[in-house]
Amino acid sequence: MQRLFLFLVGVTTALAARGVTCPKCLDPYDYTSCTQTQTCHSHDVCELQVHLADNNRMEYACFNSHACTNHEAHACDPINHEMCAYCCSTLDSCRQQRESIFAKLSQTTKAPVATTMLPAGSTMPPAGSTMPPAGSTMPPAGSTMPPAGSTMPPAGSTMPPAGSTMPPAGTTMPPAGSTMPSANPSMCIQCGDSTTDCTAVQLLLAAPTSCPADKPYCYNRIVQTPTETHIVKGCMDMPTCEQQWWNATSPKPECQTVDPTSPANKDCTFCCEGDSCNKDTKPIDTTLLQFTP
Incomplete structure (x- = not known):
C-alpha cells in the first residue's frame, strides 16, 4: 500500500x-x-x-x-x-x-483618390479665389461660385446644390477638421467600461459596431500613470463630448500627443465622428469634434 x-x-x-x-x-x-x-x-x-x-x-x-x-x-x-x-x-x-x-x-486599406470634374454649365471662380483641395465635391450645374477672396471649404466638404448662392468675398469657411453634429450614428470601436479596460486583443482586433442614436459619436479615454495605462473606447452623446473632450481635454498640452508605452500622468478623452475614427489611441485630428466657443 x-x-x-x-x-x-x-x-x-x-x-x-x-x-x-x-x-x-x-x-x-x-x-x-x-x-x-x-x-x-x-x-x-x-x-x-x-x-x-x-x-x-x-x-x-x-x-x-x-x-x-x-x-x-x-x-x-x-x-x-x-x-x-x-x-x-x-x-x-x-x-x-x-x-x-x-x-x-495583414489587412491594409488604402483610400482611393477620387477626382470629380466640374459639371457642364458651372461657372468658374474669378481670379483670386482659392480652389477646393483634393477630395471636395464640385457644385452641380447652375451653382454660383464665390467671388474673389472667398476661402473654399477643406477636403471632404460637400458643395451646395444647384441654385445655392456662395458666401460673399471675405467669408471664411469652417477650418479643416471642424465637425458639425450628424444625424447618423458612427460605427465605433467599443471595449471596456467604467470598471474594466480594453484588453490588448480588443485594441488590436475589435471590429467597429454601430452606436445608438442618442450617442452617435466615438470616444477614447486614456488614463496614464507612471506604471499603468488604461484605455476605454465607445460611444458618447454631444453634450458629454463637449464637456469631457472640448472643455476638459483639448486645452491640455499633455493630451496633444499620447504614447501608451511612455510613463505619464494624464487623463484625456477624445471625441470623433466617422466609422472607426477611434481605432487609434488618439483619433486623427480631422475627425475630432470641434465646438464653437
Whole structure:
C-alpha cells in the first residue's frame, strides 16, 4: 500500500513538473512556421510577443500566468506600440489566437483618390479665389461660385446644390477638421467600461459596431500613470463630448500627443465622428469634434 501511495505521488509530481506545452516558431517572421514545441513550468503559460516595430517579428516565451496577464492587459496600439503580448495555454488555443492576430495585421486599406470634374454649365471662380483641395465635391450645374477672396471649404466638404448662392468675398469657411453634429450614428470601436479596460486583443482586433442614436459619436479615454495605462473606447452623446473632450481635454498640452508605452500622468478623452475614427489611441485630428466657443 505504501509503495502504491509513493508511486502515485511520484506520477502526480512528474505530471505537474511537465507544465504546459507551448509553440516554438522556426521563422520569427512567419506565423505558419510555429510547428515546434517547448515545455514550460507548471505555473507558466505561453506568451506570444509580436514586435510590431520589427515587421511583426514574433516569439513564444514561458511566463508566470500573472505576469503574462499583466503584460497582455497593458495598452497595445499597433500604430504606436513596439510590442504586443498575448496569453494562451494550449497548442490549439495558441494557434487560433495567432491566426486571428496575423490575419488582422495583414489587412491594409488604402483610400482611393477620387477626382470629380466640374459639371457642364458651372461657372468658374474669378481670379483670386482659392480652389477646393483634393477630395471636395464640385457644385452641380447652375451653382454660383464665390467671388474673389472667398476661402473654399477643406477636403471632404460637400458643395451646395444647384441654385445655392456662395458666401460673399471675405467669408471664411469652417477650418479643416471642424465637425458639425450628424444625424447618423458612427460605427465605433467599443471595449471596456467604467470598471474594466480594453484588453490588448480588443485594441488590436475589435471590429467597429454601430452606436445608438442618442450617442452617435466615438470616444477614447486614456488614463496614464507612471506604471499603468488604461484605455476605454465607445460611444458618447454631444453634450458629454463637449464637456469631457472640448472643455476638459483639448486645452491640455499633455493630451496633444499620447504614447501608451511612455510613463505619464494624464487623463484625456477624445471625441470623433466617422466609422472607426477611434481605432487609434488618439483619433486623427480631422475627425475630432470641434465646438464653437
